[in-house]
Amino acid sequence: MRLKRIKGVKFGLLSPKEIRKMSASKIITPDTYGEDGFPIELGLVNQRIGVIDPGLRCKTCGGRMTECPGHFGHIELAASVIHVGYAKLIYRMIAATCRKCGKVLLGEEDRKRFLEEIEWQKEKQADVGEVVKLVFKEAAKSGVCMYCGESQKRIKYDKPTSYIEIDEEEKGRRLMPTDVRERLERIPDEDIALFGMDAKSARPEWMVLTVLPVPPVTARPSITLESGQRSEDDLTHKLVDIIRINQRFMENRDAGAPQLIIEDLWELLQYHISTYFNNEIPGLPPARHRSGRPLKTMTQRLKGKEGRFRGSLSGKRVNFSARTVISPDPDIDIDEVGVPEEIAKELTITVNVTERDLDAMRETLKRGGKHPGANYVRRADGKKVKATESNYETLAEELDIGWKVERHIRDGDIVLFNRQPSLHRLSIMAHYVRVMPGRTFRLNPAVCPPYNADYDGDEMNLHVLQTEEARAEAKILMAVKRNIISPRFGRPIIGGIHDYITGLFLLTRGDKRFEQEKVQDILNKIDIEDLGEPAGTFESPAGSEDSHLTPYWTGKQIFGMILPEGLNLQFRGKICEKCIERGEECKKEECPREAYVMIREGNLVCGIIDEKAIGSFKGIIIDRIFRRYGEEAAKVFINDASRLAINYIKQTGFSFGISDEDIPKEGKEQIRGEAVHEAEKKVEELIRAYEAGELEALPGRALEETLELLIMQELARARDDAGDIAERYLGIENPGVLMAKSGARGSLLNLTQMAACVGQQSVRGERIKRGYQGRTLPHFKSGDRSADAHGFVRASFKDGLSPTEYFFHAVGGREALVDTAVRTSQSGYFQRRLINALQDLEVKYDGTVRETRGIVVQFKYGDDGVDPSKGEYGKVVDIDEIIRETVEVEETGA
Amino acid sequence: MKKGKFSILEHELVPEHMVIEESEIKELLDKYKIKKGQLPKIKLSDSVIKEIKAEVGDVVKITRRSRTAGKSLSYRLVIE
Ligand SMILES: [Mg+2]
Ligand SMILES: [Zn+2]
Ligand SMILES: [Zn+2]
Ligand SMILES: [Zn+2]
Numbered sequence: 001m002r003l004k005r006i007k008g009v010k011f012g013l014l015s016p017k018e019i020r021k022m023s024a025s026k027i028i029t030p031d032t033y034g035e036d037g038f039p040i041e042l043g044l045v046n047q048r049i050g051v052i053d054p055g056l057r058c059k060t061c062g063g064r065m066t067e068c069p070g071h072f073g074h075i076e077l078a079a080s081v082i083h084v085g086y087a088k089l090i091y092r093m094i095a096a097t098c099r100k101c102g103k104v105l106l107g108e109e110d111r112k113r114f115l116e117e118i119e120w121q122k123e124k125q126a127d128v129g130e131v132v133k134l135v136f137k138e139a140a141k142s143g144v145c146m147y148c149g150e151s152q153k154r155i156k157y158d159k160p161t162s163y164i165e166i167d168e169e170e171k172g173r174r175l176m177p178t179d180v181r182e183r184l185e186r187i188p189d190e191d192i193a194l195f196g197m198d199a200k201s202a203r204p205e206w207m208v209l210t211v212l213p214v215p216p217v218t219a220r221p222s223i224t225l226e227s228g229q230r231s232e233d234d235l236t237h238k239l240v241d242i243i244r245i246n247q248r249f250m251e252n253r254d255a256g257a258p259q260l261i262i263e264d265l266w267e268l269l270q271y272h273i274s275t276y277f278n279n280e281i282p283g284l285p286p287a288r289h290r291s292g293r294p295l296k297t298m299t300q301r302l303k304g305k306e307g308r309f310r311g312s313l314s315g316k317r318v319n320f321s322a323r324t325v326i327s328p329d330p331d332i333d334i335d336e337v338g339v340p341e342e343i344a345k346e347l348t349i350t351v352n353v354t355e356r357d358l359d360a361m362r363e364t365l366k367r368g369g370k371h372p373g374a375n376y377v378r379r380a381d382g383k384k385v386k387a388t389e390s391n392y393e394t395l396a397e398e399l400d401i402g403w404k405v406e407r408h409i410r411d412g413d414i415v416l417f418n419r420q421p422s423l424h425r426l427s428i429m430a431h432y433v434r435v436m437p438g439r440t441f442r443l444n445p446a447v448c449p450p451y452n453a454d455y456d457g458d459e460m461n462l463h464v465l466q467t468e469e470a471r472a473e474a475k476i477l478m479a480v481k482r483n484i485i486s487p488r489f490g491r492p493i494i495g496g497i498h499d500y501i502t503g504l505f506l507l508t509r510g511d512k513r514f515e516q517e518k519v520q521d522i523l524n525k526i527d528i529e530d531l532g533e534p535a536g537t538f539e540s541p542a543g544s545e546d547s548h549l550t551p552y553w554t555g556k557q558i559f560g561m562i563l564p565e566g567l568n569l570q571f572r573g574k575i576c577e578k579c580i581e582r583g584e585e586c587k588k589e590e591c592p593r594e595a596y597v598m599i600r601e602g603n604l605v606c607g608i609i610d611e612k613a614i615g616s617f618k619g620i621i622i623d624r625i626f627r628r629y630g631e632e633a634a635k636v637f638i639n640d641a642s643r644l645a646i647n648y649i650k651q652t653g654f655s656f657g658i659s660d661e662d663i664p665k666e667g668k669e670q671i672r673g674e675a676v677h678e679a680e681k682k683v684e685e686l687i688r689a690y691e692a693g694e695l696e697a698l699p700g701r702a703l704e705e706t707l708e709l710l711i712m713q714e715l716a717r718a719r720d721d722a723g724d725i726a727e728r729y730l731g732i733e734n735p736g737v738l739m740a741k742s743g744a745r746g747s748l749l750n751l752t753q754m755a756a757c758v759g760q761q762s763v764r765g766e767r768i769k770r771g772y773q774g775r776t777l778p779h780f781k782s783g784d785r786s787a788d789a790h791g792f793v794r795a796s797f798k799d800g801l802s803p804t805e806y807f808f809h810a811v812g813g814r815e816a817l818v819d820t821a822v823r824t825s826q827s828g829y830f831q832r833r834l835i836n837a838l839q840d841l842e843v844k845y846d847g848t849v850r851e852t853r854g855i856v857v858q859f860k861y862g863d864d865g866v867d868p869s870k871g872e873y874g875k876v877v878d879i880d881e882i883i884r885e886t887v888e889v890e891e892t893g894a
Numbered sequence: 895m896k897k898g899k900f901s902i903l904e905h906e907l908v909p910e911h912m913v914i915e916e917s918e919i920k921e922l923l924d925k926y927k928i929k930k931g932q933l934p935k936i937k938l939s940d941s942v943i944k945e946i947k948a949e950v951g952d953v954v955k956i957t958r959r960s961r962t963a964g965k966s967l968s969y970r971l972v973i974e
Binding site: 854 | 927934960962963966968
């Protein structure tokens, strides 16, 4: 099929002629099904306007239920009726045109001017709405027709669908829809353009209905209830009402009923047709179902979140997908996903049975509904059969080449895994299925960062791929191991978090010694054949009489076992306290903090493994393995590292509790005295100096600003000092400090606030000063500039905050809350606009970036043609590293 | 250019624009297998285009300093 470009979309009104032309059947009877159970001829579920019953054929196109798209029918209205959707426009039009000759009440000159203006707007493809508004406004002003001399009467619009003409004596006369239609008919074609419309596709009198199109039954199918009773669609109900009233109107009129009754019925017909279009018109009571529920009519089908546009077209639901809560499992691979058996039995893959898999599929079928089984079989003739307890044996026998089997997903199948919001391509990655008991999806915590997932109730979606091509593409492009390096910053985004880091940190710190049994215990989930030479021997059990020399391995050695052979690498870890940046010399192997990590020939020679080595976002070791040994090696390393870390931390145990925030008495006193009290005294001194006029203004600052700045500085230092003291007393063995230093979780600031001093609270970078005149709270004197009157919280969270401190903390906390709320919505919108603008750009095989028409956007992608996830941090190659390695090889080789 | 008036071409943020020969255009279009209309565009009203007196249908070569590649080339078709 040839692709076609859409040139434009044209909107118009349906003319009565068109409605009749596209109608396949007149609708006369309000009934649906007859006594015989078949649709009634000329009824609302007429066989000419579509079929919804299996077995029946459409009388218009001959198609069956699945083939016939349905056809429109029509109702001939006994009296014309205003279309509510256009009621306002009709009002403007009759108010702007002559009641006798129908011309728009504008002088020749104005007319010409407006027509030109509209033409110009259209040429610019701009909105004509503003000009048209002016036309209506100008034309409605005129009291006398400038063409035929008829004096005009004022029109009052009585919502939603009535118009009243008021004469000089202020007497009103209701304009019936027929009158309105006649007036609209009189507007000449040439004047229609003044309303920004085109007379060929939208004559104004078509806004007053004389014929009503009836949508095909396929658009309003009835449902059969469990009791066997038919329940009709809301639209059908509404159409029934319309036909009934229409009939009554006709009967009464033909019988010569009094005008009053006719008008009542007319009004009723108008009501039903109005609510048929929109059941939420202000001023009209909504039409209700027998149960009292308001009917869902035309407008309600389209409007809002659940409507056709937002609900059905923009947001679609798909088959072959599942959603549930996620929970962690460090024992599965990073590119696996644990799928509950219940879900695995529901999701299927269609297998085309060939010679090669005939036997295997027979076996699968024979299992019936049990897990690695099948749900449906499609025979060679296309007939679909459900595999049930009663027939799977025979189905397995009959199974033949050319059949299709919808088998359950099982271990090793590739699926797509996704977590919303899908902000980058790593939000959807391909995982391999691992069916397990339980009701949650299982996910290795190392893959949480790309999804931005945690386990506090997050849910994720899973999609089963249905074609061989899709599976191949997923494997090559979307597999987790292909996406270890982020295309955003060119570093691993998958890596250790939380306990993984703590575990390896503890394992590789210092000189930990393990005898063989222990080593094997720690490594029991990792595929390692040879422990290698022990580091030495020690006496075990120590000091006992029957102790003997036992060989031991160190923690660093154990970590080395999961490193690829021949890996060489050196870097300064996260725990390095910026020796070089501070102008000190890095002692390298002799670093007292073991911050210098050196890996030689796949062995950890020295240094502690921390966030910088294996963490997500940093992960130098992962990065190096990925680039040197490939994605598979990197995947295996992350798998091994997660098992090793978790296994070790499980055996040593690691916890953090409220008592870990305890600081001994002398520490507390030091914090209160040395840090906080000193600072408060200095603040008082600053205030005194300021009030005495002794304070000197900083350059570019007012005196008061200077004071505030100095106070802020002083108080910030107080908290830092408090933190330092606290850190000293807590010591590196404190689990909180350990987590902060290794990068596992939390920061030293968090610890400071918990254990020592929460510090100054601020709003917009300043001390808190809002509230009453001259003071923040009634607890303080007006004009008090002291620390505690302006939001300095001297307590720690452990101590507990005083009422005023608590209040200030809430004030400062609110800013953070508002900031994040505003930031996320703004950046989300900005990202959407960017994506919309860029989504169709493509890097072609010649390295150019082009849009859909083939117009070049960049002659070389990013000027250098480098994929950030493949190059070395923005460069094609890291020359320095290559030189370093070459030199090293030569040195060691020599 | 009037005396004493600053030429924007001299400004360090304005990259070098150069109208290229017909033969070079052909070479360029052949290299990328594109038609002239598929080149990025630049308006005749662009200050640099006015300054170098390029005409509609000309192709200008723009040489920029690039953070990633050092020097980068791009081409634009002058349009109305
Ligand atoms: Mg969460
Ligand atoms: Zn049909
Ligand atoms: Zn007139
Ligand atoms: Zn260091």
